[in-house]
Amino acid sequence: MNTLKSTKAKILIIEDEAVVRFGIARYLEDSGFEVIEEGDGQRGLDIAHNMDLDLIICDLRMPGIDGLEILRTLRDETPNLPLIVISGTGILSDAVDALHNGAWDFVTKPIMNMEILEHAIDVVMERAHLISKNRRYQAELEEVNHQLRRHLDLFEQDATAGRRTQMQLMPPPEERLGPYKISRHLLPCLYLTGDFVDYFIIDHNHIGFFLADASGHGAASAFVTVLLKSFVERYRQQLSKGGDLCLLRPAYMLACLNQDMRRQNLDKYLTIFYGVIDTESNCLCYSSGGHFPYPILNDGHASRFLDTRGQPVGLFSDPKFADTTVKLPQEHTLILFSDGVLEALPEKKLSDKKTRLLKAVDQCGASPIDICNILDLKADVTYPDDITLLVVEREAK
Structure with a gap:
């Protein structure tokens, strides 16, 4: 009962036998609960209507309004308020009637061992806690779905408006986050697609950042990016409230995204690279959900690819994601490309395309626009897929 004691649960006891009521109340107070006593059914019901309670313990047979009537009333009015019925009849049908009318548990009198009642309280309070937690989660999902429906309406009205909405959901093209300068550059294709970037202080x-690419084209793929943004915002809110720490654990974050994506039944998936930089230890922890081409790390002298093998997010029921941690040079630049860049490069072999990307980063450093220029990627050309660059730079002190 540690959790219950720490939260000082408030329990109402409705029992017409004063001796029984006194014994239960003293035991529960000694166990750390706040207890309200009432010997009359109607007055007990009035208290239940006017006070915020965590649990009610109610006698089944009482003069006037008895336990069954209290059960039926509160079952309809407050179905998530736990009620434990106690009865001295020992008749099986009484227990069945009580449970059928909304009791969460049934304990017979006399209660020779108060630990029996204590265990019943533990069980129903844990159940109530899970129900409350599920309600909050459902409310969050409903709010997310409400936002998604609003954004989807915008996409269906006009593809241009959809593209504009996508861009508004992204962070500024260039932003300083602590010691880092992070910038993005997007060369859009003709259609709405699924490239998306975000970066933020955790x-x-x-510092967290990601580049993602939803499968396919059109409003449905763009909708997935809105979905992604909504989920990440929810994770950030949970973290700010002292909740889930998934944003600090890249592989776990991708696993959470995978579950949330599959719950939507959209028949869509996304590839994503998510990284977390510890500015104190100067380390990068990252995980990949099938992102390709691999990110490029430049230390001011040479560039190399980071190995980011992994499975896409939302495609499989139980994908395997792994965290990789690297010590970063004092001066470094991390460059991420979406896969649209590979379609735009003229080289035939993948190895030649990768070599050209490395050379471009060596020549241009941290400017995404300069990298596009050296790769001959033009803003006025329509490409078959979006080309997105995300650059994370830390300059030498």
Whole structure:
């Protein structure tokens, strides 16, 4: 009962036998609960209507309004309020009637061992906690779905408006986050597609960033990026409230995204690279959900690919994601490309395309526009897929 004691649960006891009521109340108070006592069914019901309670313990047989009537009333009015019925009849049908009318548990009198009642309280309070947690989660999902429906309406009205909405959901093209300058550059194709980037401060010494690409083209793929943004915002809100720490654990974050994506039944998936930089230890922890081409790390002298093998997010029921941690040079630049860049490069072999990307980064450093220029990627040309660059730069002190 540690959790219950720490939260000082408030329990109402409705029992017409004063001796029984007194014994239960004293035991529960000694166990750390706040207890309200009432010997009359009607007055007990009035208290239940006017006070915020965590649990009611109610006698089944009482003069006037008895336990069954209280059960039926509160079952309809407050179905998530736990009620434990106690009865001295020992008749099986009484227990069945009580449970059928909304009791969460049934304990017979006399209660020779109060640990029996204590265990019943544990069980129903844990059940109530899970129900409350599920309600909050459902409310969050409903809010997310409400936002998604609003955004989807915008996409269906006009593809241009959809593209504009996508861009508004992204962070500024260039932003300073602590010691880092992070910038993005997008060369859009003719249709709405699924490229999306975001970067943000997680806490005082962690920065998060990702580049994602939803499968397919059109409003449905763009909708997935809105879905992604909504989920990440929810993770950030949970973290700010002292909840789930998934944003600090890249592989776990991708696993959470995978579950949330599959719950939507959209028949869509996305590839994603998610990284977390610890500005205090100067380390990068990252995980990949099938992102390709691999990110390029430049230390001011040479560039190399980071190995980011992994499975897409939302495609498989139980994909395997792994965290990789690398010590970063004091001066470094991390460059991420979406796969649209591979379609735009003229080289036939993949190895030649990768070599050209490395050379472009060596020549241009941290400017995404300069990298596009050296790769001969023009803003006024329509490409078959979006080309997105995300650049994370830390300059030498």
